[in-house]
Amino acid sequence: MISDDKANQVADELLAQVRSQRPQEPVLLFYRSPQLMALEPALRAEVLRHAQRLLRTDPKVILALLLYWGAVIACLLAWDGAHAATLAIAALAPVLLVRSLLVRGTARRLAAELLSRG
Incomplete structure (x- = not known):
């Protein structure tokens, strides 16, 4: 029978081997934070x-998107067709920015929770 120390040592070696073989995805500069960078890659x-998965299923985020796009569509219908394409493209920028900010904040919160657990 194998001792607990030997089993832990073998498990640590296997875990280190798996971690070294796993491709490490770089974190975009916008998402970097002290909490996130303290975690292993x-x-x-x-x-x-x-x-990102949490935000995709968050009812508050979905409702906010529906209300925002409803307002954009109302503006598109109210204005003439000449400015419709410009408004539609311009309306996409705030969505992308807010989404990135929400992902960053959620990732920082999750990383802080992981770090506090030890």
């Missing part, structure tokens, strides 16, 4: 993916 990408 493989975990950083997973935290960002998890933050």
